[in-house]
Amino acid sequence: MRTALIYALAALAEIAGCFAAWAWWRLGASPLWLLPGGLSLAAFAGLLTLSPAELAGRAFAAYGGVYIVASLVWMWAVEGRPPDRWDLAGAGLCLGGAGVILFGARG
Template structure:
């Protein structure tokens, strides 16, 4: 359960960090937005190392599904754009795939 929290924290840290650069380059915000954005991206990288999985590639694959759902939440809450049916179906498919990777029996 702790790993799930780390994945969610990592996703929002990555999204916030990337969004700061988006705001600077695409929305005309001050370049100063990149300072907290860079800190957020460093926090993202560090927090993702805290998940309870021994293989980085597998941790990143599982993270991908959670990242997509968190991105759609960001879209809705921060950017005030409600996800459409295709967004939701795509996110469910990604979570299903991430669940297979997470829960598959391994030898």
């Protein structure tokens, strides 16, 4: 449960930080958006170090599945576009893969 919370918070921080840059660059928002965006990205990096994975690459790979799901939630909640069945199918596959990477039995 702790791992899911860490990855969910990391995803929120990363997406918010990246969206701040997107808003500035693509939507014409004030450059001041980059300040909280940068802080959010720093929080993302710090949160990801709390992953229980013993290797950074494994933590990052497993996080990728959570990021994909969180990105689709962001698309729906913030951008107003619900995911379609293909988005949901792909997200399910990615989340399953993340679980295998993070929790798979190793010798």
